[in-house]
Amino acid sequence: xxxxxxxxxxxxxxxxxxxxxxxxxxxxxxxxxxxxxxxxxxxxxxxxxxxxxxxxxxxxxxxxxxxxxxxxxxxxxxxxxxxxxxxxxxxxxxxxxxxxxxxxxxxxxxxxxxxxxxxxxxxxxxxxxxxxxxxxxxxxxxxxxxxxxxxxxxxxxxxxxxxxxxxxxxxxxxxxxxxxxxxxxxxxxxxxxxx
Numbered sequence: 001x002x003x004x005x006x007x008x009x010x011x012x013x014x015x016x017x018x019x020x021x022x023x024x025x026x027x028x029x030x031x032x033x034x035x036x037x038x039x040x041x042x043x044x045x046x047x048x049x050x051x052x053x054x055x056x057x058x059x060x061x062x063x064x065x066x067x068x069x070x071x072x073x074x075x076x077x078x079x080x081x082x083x084x085x086x087x088x089x090x091x092x093x094x095x096x097x098x099x100x101x102x103x104x105x106x107x108x109x110x111x112x113x114x115x116x117x118x119x120x121x122x123x124x125x126x127x128x129x130x131x132x133x134x135x136x137x138x139x140x141x142x143x144x145x146x147x148x149x150x151x152x153x154x155x156x157x158x159x160x161x162x163x164x165x166x167x168x169x170x171x172x173x174x175x176x177x178x179x180x181x182x183x184x185x186x187x188x189x190x191x192x193x194x195x
Contacts, residue, residue: 049160053176056096056158061178063092064154067105068182071150075187077107078194082122089154096156102177104129104153107190108136112146119148120195128195139181148184153177 067085071077082105090098106129107119116136123129130136136151138144155177184190 053158053160053174056093056156057176057178059093059096060154060156060176061180063089064152064178064180065182066092067103067152067154068150068180071105071107071152071190072182072184073186075184075190077190077192079122079126079192082192082195083126085152086124093156098156100157102153102155104151106130106136106151106153107192108138108149108151109189110138110144110147110149114145116144116149119189120192122195132195142181144183146188148187148189150182150184150190151179152182153179 067088070085070088071081085105086103089101089103101124103124104121105123106121108116109119110116116138118130118132118134118136120132121128121130138149142149155175157173158176160172160174
């Protein structure tokens with residue numbers, strides 16, 4: 001009988017300590033903070049990354065459109081002018097870097113039947129990305145016949161820094177790109193004399 005009393009007294013003491021531990025609310029705030037703080041931090045960093053990517057995407061879109069717009073203001077162009085367009089994109093994309101970018105500028109002649117072919121082209125490396133006379137497929141919503149169009153394809157790799165700092169380079173990089181089409185403003189074509 002003496003053993004039973006001792007066991008039951010120690011059990012009731014253990015239960016009392018356990019109940020006191022369960023009823024104690026002093027550490028609840030710290031535990032909740034430890035659970036919620038990383039989620040809040042990830043949300044904040046994610047919002048920052050999205051904002052940066054959207055801002056850069058808008059700049060890339062503006063740069064592509066500006067190149068096409070500038071080239072359609074005259075009836076002639078040349079290699080020097082086309083090569084200077086990379087400086088235009090660099091200034092528009094600033095303060096972001098355009099390291100590893102791709103810029104392809106193409107003059108597209110469209111005959112009266114709607115057949116589109118490359119008249120001239122130039123890329124960021126001063127090379128010819130599309131040979132003269134190559135057929136071009138225009139977007140379906142673009143109804144252009146007997147005219148001349150300047151197409152600018154501009155793509156810049158964007159690195160996601162904060163959300164994935166240790167991931168492989170092919171996972172934390174996305175390409176932000178824009179292709180713009182502008183019709184010539186004067187004349188019937190934009191000739192490139194030395195292309």
